[in-house]
Amino acid sequence: MAGNWLLPAETTSSGRPVLRPGEVESSLQPSVDLVNEEHPNLPILKSGLLVLTTHRLLWLPNPESATSPASAVPLATVTHIFQSKKSIKGMFASPRVRFQVSITPDGKVQERGSKSTVITLVFRGKSDPDSFVGKFWEAWRGRAWEGSVETGEGEPGRVELGDGGGSSSSDTGLALKMPVVGVSGILRKEQEMWESTDKSLQDAFQDLNALMSKAKEMVTLAEKMRQKLLSGSSSQANATNDEEMGSKEEMQDWLLSIGIVSPVTKESAGALYHQQLSRQLADFVKIPLERAGGIMNMIDIYCLFNRARGTELISPDDLLRACSLWDKFNVPVMLKKFESGVMVIQNKSHSDEEVFSRIRSLVQKPDALKTGVSATDAARTLGIAPAMAKEHLLAAESKGFLCRDVSPDGFRFYINIFQDIDPNDAYLVKEYGVYDAWIRAAIASR
Amino acid sequence: MQTLGEHKLPHFFHYPPYFTLQPVRETREKQIQLWKELILDYCRVQKIFVIGLEEDFPLFSNPAIERSLNHEAREAFLSAIVLDGRAEWMDKSHRQCLILWHRIKEWADIILHFVKENGLEDSVMTVEEIRTGVESRGTDIHGMDRGVLMRALKLLENKGKLAIFKGASTDDEGVKFSV
Numbered sequence: 120m121a122g123n124w125l126l127p128a129e130t131t132s133s134g135r136p137v138l139r140p141g142e143v144e145s146s147l148q149p150s151v152d153l154v155n156e157e158h159p160n161l162p163i164l165k166s167g168l169l170v171l172t173t174h175r176l177l178w179l180p181n182p183e184s185a186t187s188p189a190s191a192v193p194l195a196t197v198t199h200i201f202q203s204k205k206s207i208k209g210m211f212a213s214p215r216v217r218f219q220v221s222i223t224p225d226g227k228v229q230e231r232g233s234k235s236t237v238i239t240l241v242f243r244g245k246s247d248p249d250s251f252v253g254k255f256w257e258a259w260r261g262r263a264w265e266g267s268v269e270t271g272e273g274e275p276g277r278v279e280l281g282d283g284g285g286s287s288s289s290d291t292g293l294a295l296k297m298p299v300v301g302v303s304g305i306l307r308k309e310q311e312m313w314e315s316t317d318k319s320l321q322d323a324f325q326d327l328n329a330l331m332s333k334a335k336e337m338v339t340l341a342e343k344m345r346q347k348l349l350s351g352s353s354s355q356a357n358a359t360n361d362e363e364m365g366s367k368e369e370m371q372d373w374l375l376s377i378g379i380v381s382p383v384t385k386e387s388a389g390a391l392y393h394q395q396l397s398r399q400l401a402d403f404v405k406i407p408l409e410r411a412g413g414i415m416n417m418i419d420i421y422c423l424f425n426r427a428r429g430t431e432l433i434s435p436d437d438l439l440r441a442c443s444l445w446d447k448f449n450v451p452v453m454l455k456k457f458e459s460g461v462m463v464i465q466n467k468s469h470s471d472e473e474v475f476s477r478i479r480s481l482v483q484k485p486d487a488l489k490t491g492v493s494a495t496d497a498a499r500t501l502g503i504a505p506a507m508a509k510e511h512l513l514a515a516e517s518k519g520f521l522c523r524d525v526s527p528d529g530f531r532f533y534i535n536i537f538q539d540i541d542p543n544d545a546y547l548v549k550e551y552g553v554y555d556a557w558i559r560a561a562i563a564s565r
Numbered sequence: 566m567q568t569l570g571e572h573k574l575p576h577f578f579h580y581p582p583y584f585t586l587q588p589v590r591e592t593r594e595k596q597i598q599l600w601k602e603l604i605l606d607y608c609r610v611q612k613i614f615v616i617g618l619e620e621d622f623p624l625f626s627n628p629a630i631e632r633s634l635n636h637e638a639r640e641a642f643l644s645a646i647v648l649d650g651r652a653e654w655m656d657k658s659h660r661q662c663l664i665l666w667h668r669i670k671e672w673a674d675i676i677l678h679f680v681k682e683n684g685l686e687d688s689v690m691t692v693e694e695i696r697t698g699v700e701s702r703g704t705d706i707h708g709m710d711r712g713v714l715m716r717a718l719k720l721l722e723n724k725g726k727l728a729i730f731k732g733a734s735t736d737d738e739g740v741k742f743s744v
Contacts, residue, residue: 331727491581519591522582533582537595545575545602558576 139234174265197286250490397441401450413469488560491531584632614710672717
């Protein structure tokens with residue numbers, strides 16, 4: 120019997136599971152062992168994070184002692200969940216949950232396999248197995264995987280649209296099925312789509328409860344439309360004019376920002392809430408950060424993240440805690456606090472030195488030598504928000520590289536020429552220094 | 566090179582941040598240093614003894630770049646000169662500042678030198694004569710601040726180099742040199 124009898128599970132770089140279309144997490148349990156009872160010589164998956172989703176049971180290894188790969192048991196293969204027996208022995212041992220899955224003759228987990236085996240979950244951490252069993256039953260009986268089988272089977276590869284807000288890796292898969300004839304075809308299809316969704320939209324807005332129950336549908340819908348638009352634009356690129364392309368891109372952006380399908384919630388993650396939220400956030404911010412030039416204001420992230428989460432909003436405090444946990448994980452983003460108290464999220468690769476050297480070259484341009492630079496000028500050159508640009512300018516000032524000029528014209532920064540002036544002879548100008556360069560630009564042009 | 570009246574000004578007088586008090590310590594120290602020297606230099610050449618903080622002082626603004634020092638900056642730069650012993654606040658609210666481009670002791674030495682130069686070792690002069698007379702013409706003493714002059718004379722009196730005697734009014738206080 121092969122060692123990898125379970126299916127492999129993919130994770131993001133920050134350690135969050137990659138979910139299938141429509142898959143939603145419902146419970147997370149720390150420190151869980153996964154054991155095959157009938158074949159004790161198979162490797163035991165020890166002390167990992169157990170994630171129950173509507174489609175699968177995922178076991179993710181502990182990042183500090185990663186011995187086994189992340190594994191998955193599709194709920195479709197589960198044939199029976201045993202009721203846990205209360206016994207005196209059970210009071211002292213770690214709680215266990217047992218269930219039966221179908222396997223192929225050579226022992227691999229598979230739906231409608233000819234044989235079956237029993238898997239035991241051992242809960243070593245402080246957790247509540249009873250509520251877990253309840254959710255397990257609920258997910259198993261919900262048979263959510265059946266609805267998405269057709270897309271799942273059509274694309275055996277990775278179909279990711281969950282956490283990151285969707286990627287374009289699966290765009291071509293759907294494009295083949297869509298019989299699109301010209302731009303009018305797309306538009307007509309869209310029209311039909313809108314009409315059919317109009318009703319569900321109306322339903323959704325009847326009250327909040329209804330909206331929450333429709334939320335998943337809405338996100339699926341948005342994703343479908345996004346993919347349709349993408350496929351449409353690729354096959355009809357030569358027939359569409361720029362204006363239409365523009366509006367499509369806008370539409371895609373708009374749909375992209377609609378949602379995280381499976382937001383981490385206090386309910387599903389429990390004690391692991393902030394940790395999981397932190398990982399999800401790290402995955403989420405990658406795309407917006409890239410667009411914003413590697414650095415973003417905390418407030419902007421808060422708005423984007425909550426908009427993507429839809430109804431499961433988080434508080435600013437939770438966001439802050441999630442960000443502060445990044446130090447502990449190996450994620451490519453970091454939280455930075457400026458001296459003024461402004462907090463930003465930036466890529467680790469987005470170094471201060473780089474920004475600094477760009478400011479350096481900016482203030483040495485002839486115009487900047489003459490009239491200085493404002494935060495707005497710097498923002499334009501650096502491709503970041505003015506408030507952020509100002510923080511960088513102030514940081515450069517505190518390093519003694521810039522000087523400020525406060526006047527009725529506003530707040531501007533100049534290259535620091537004081538350091539280049541001889542204190543014993545104020546009239547002396549050293550050649551080729553900053554002072555010299557400034558005189559050439561500012562005085563000579565007078 | 567730019568000028569203010571007849572005074573030659575350094576290039577950085579046209580550097581806008583020169584007119585904003587810099588918040589960063591190291592930069593600010595350098596800025597204050599440059600201002601101290603410029604103020605003393607200007608006062609020496611222009612024979613200015615008193616700077617009023619609320620009055621228009623030509624050095625404190627540069628119309629060419631439309632910048633001028635605010636009150637805080639003026640006070641900071643003058644205070645730095647006071648700390649060096651080259652100026653004194655004339656009132657508690659720091660509205661007027663007496664600039665001593667020569668310290669009182671230096672002034673006393675200059676007066677002694679002037680007396681010897683003109684062979685006045687045992688003569689009598691009024692204070693006004695010293696300030697505005699033909700003899701002092703062309704020296705730093707000519708047109709100097711009366712208050713500063715009196716303080717220098719008192720210092721010399723204490724050393725026994727001269728005697729001050731009062732006339733009918735303050736205008737004709739006399740000095741008897743005995744160098």
